[in-house]
Structure formats: C-alpha cells, structure tokens
Amino acid sequence: MGLEMFSLQGKIAVVTGGGRGLGRAIAEGFAEAGADVVLVARTQAQLDAAARHIEGLGRRAHPVAADVTKRRDVEHVVAEAVQRFGQIDILANVAGMNIEGPSAEQTEEDWDAVLAVNLKGCYLGCQTVGRHMIERGGGRIINMSSIGGLIGIARNSAYTAAKAGIIMLSRSLAVEWARYRINVNALCPGYFITDINRDYFASESGQAFIKRFIPLRRTGQIEEIKGAAIFLASPASNFMTGSALVIDGGQTAW
Numbered sequence: 001m002g003l004e005m006f007s008l009q010g011k012i013a014v015v016t017g018g019g020r021g022l023g024r025a026i027a028e029g030f031a032e033a034g035a036d037v038v039l040v041a042r043t044q045a046q047l048d049a050a051a052r053h054i055e056g057l058g059r060r061a062h063p064v065a066a067d068v069t070k071r072r073d074v075e076h077v078v079a080e081a082v083q084r085f086g087q088i089d090i091l092a093n094v095a096g097m098n099i100e101g102p103s104a105e106q107t108e109e110d111w112d113a114v115l116a117v118n119l120k121g122c123y124l125g126c127q128t129v130g131r132h133m134i135e136r137g138g139g140r141i142i143n144m145s146s147i148g149g150l151i152g153i154a155r156n157s158a159y160t161a162a163k164a165g166i167i168m169l170s171r172s173l174a175v176e177w178a179r180y181r182i183n184v185n186a187l188c189p190g191y192f193i194t195d196i197n198r199d200y201f202a203s204e205s206g207q208a209f210i211k212r213f214i215p216l217r218r219t220g221q222i223e224e225i226k227g228a229a230i231f232l233a234s235p236a237s238n239f240m241t242g243s244a245l246v247i248d249g250g251q252t253a254w
C-alpha cells in the first residue's frame, strides 16, 4: 500500500476553526493529501484567505461562516457541504477558545462560553455530521482536545473540563458508531504558537516554562499538527477509534 495509505484523494473534509491557527493548518494538510475542504469559522475574511490558499494547491475549498455553538448554523454547514460536494467523509472539529483566570473568580458566563465553543460545538458537529455519515455508511471524525484534557492546568479549569469532555465524547461515539464504520478519535496537542497563546510564550515566564516542562525544549510548529490529522483521517489509521493521540514534545511523558 505504501504512502497511498495516507492519501485523502477524492475525500470531502469539513474543518471547523479552519480560518486560522491549527484548524487552518489541518485543512491545508487535508488538501495537500488530496481532499477538498469546507472551511468553517465566524470570520469570513479569514475563511476566504484560507480557501484561496487551498485552491492554490489545486483542491476545491468552500468557506462557510458559522458559529459552532448554534445548531442551525451547524446544520447549514452540513447542507452547504452536501450541496457543494455531495458528501462528507471527514469531520475535524477544531474550533475552540479559552478564557483563562483564577477559578475562584471565574464567572458563570465565562464557564458557559468556554464549554459552549469547545464541548457543545464539538457535540453539535459530531451529531449533525454523524447523522450524514451513518446514512452514508462511514466516515472519520477528529475532535480537537488538548493535553489539557489529560492533565490539570491551573487557571484553566473550564478549558480542561471541556477538553476532557471531548475525549470522552469521542470514546463514547467511537463505541456507539463503530457499527456504522465511523472512526472517532481525539487529538491532544501540547503547545503550538497561535493567537490563543502567542503573548504568553513570548514572555519571560513562557520561555522559562518551555525549558522546564517540554522535553523537546520548544513549542510545536503549526505545520507539525498536519501529520497526525492526516493519519487519523486516512486509511493508515483504519483500526484506530476511540483514541486520544498526543502531540506535545514529550510534555506529558513524565
């Protein structure tokens, strides 16, 4: 089979959070492996820029502005994807955000907002696209968790609760939907520099953190998320479902 096992030729992928950061890198990785991509986020200009880049790779791209916390928006994404491309083979739920701060002072609104985008958004994507995949008889779902779904992180209780929830959502769906040939896995990145954490890792304490806690003594390059995402979307991972794949420079290995 050789490298063909990593091919996504002829596949249609939906990537939420595809306008920038890790979601955009994953969307580009899917396109480089042969897939056409539906890009989802709220900021139209970023979606358009990502779509132009993918079209430059010779693949088709369709930007759809949507809020993943709203069921009607997510249903609209699926309808658009099916109308434009006829099917969805791969779903990557990457949209996410964080509001850090001391847990004792966290507002209920902040808790709800973090849970809504990360966990509810992931659930709505899985359920809505899952129904389509059940009907079609198969598919791949990749849900963006974090090492924060595996280890505790101070000042991040809502985020880590949501990311741990994503791992268990993925495991339960993997068990329930195996009969439909739908593989559901979670990705657990460590630290990659994106808008979510750029300021912190540029600071002195951020640099000290890297040296002290990440065995590879660096953060991830955004491109380095692509391999794991392509692997989970491709035939190379046919026998993998319900897993949480860690990409963290060794941070959680000790």
Ligand SMILES: NC(=O)c1ccc[n+]([C@@H]2O[C@H](COP(=O)([O-])OP(=O)(O)OC[C@H]3O[C@@H](n4cnc5c(N)ncnc54)[C@H](OP(=O)(O)O)[C@@H]3O)[C@@H](O)[C@H]2O)c1
Binding pocket: 016, 017, 018, 019, 020, 021, 022, 023, 040, 041, 042, 043, 044, 046, 066, 067, 068, 069, 094, 095, 096, 097, 117, 144, 145, 146, 147, 188, 189, 190, 191, 192, 193, 194, 195, 196, 197
């Ligand atoms: N960077 C890291 O080190 C790291 C580590 C572990 C896990 N992660 C996870 O990886 C994912 C991407 O993070 P990132 O660092 O690439 O962050 P980012 O650069 O801020 O990108 C987040 C993406 O999610 C979209 N998004 C946010 N809220 C949304 C909503 N309600 N509806 C639709 N789209 C929404 C954003 O677009 P709009 O704002 O335009 O909607 C954007 O495209 C997140 O789930 C994050 O938790 C990141």
